[in-house]
Amino acid sequence: MPDSSETDMPSREPRFEAVVRWAEYIQDNPPEVWGPQQNAVVNAQIDSAAAVERTPEDIERIRAFAADVLDDEE
Numbered sequence: 384m385p386d387s388s389e390t391d392m393p394s395r396e397p398r399f400e401a402v403v404r405w406a407e408y409i410q411d412n413p414p415e416v417w418g419p420q421q422n423a424v425v426n427a428q429i430d431s432a433a434a435v436e437r438t439p440e441d442i443e444r445i446r447a448f449a450a451d452v453l454d455d456e457e
Contacts (some may be wrong), residue, residue, distance in 0.1 A: 384450075409417045
């Protein structure tokens with residue numbers, strides 16, 4: 384029986400195609416058009432994440448991951 388994480392994940396190809404379409408959309412439209420749309424998506428993701436109960440250990444793990452990502456960008 385397949386792991387549920389494998390069956391719950393969308394396939395890579397449609398997600399990649401959606402990213403390509405979004406990149407084309409923001410290249411063809413000014414930030415005043417796509418900015419509010421992107422803000423709505425990001426805000427919804429933040430609200431969704433905030434609604435999930437997290438343990439202090441989960442929060443520390445997330446913060447450590449974010450710090451690592453930010454360090455890699457420097």
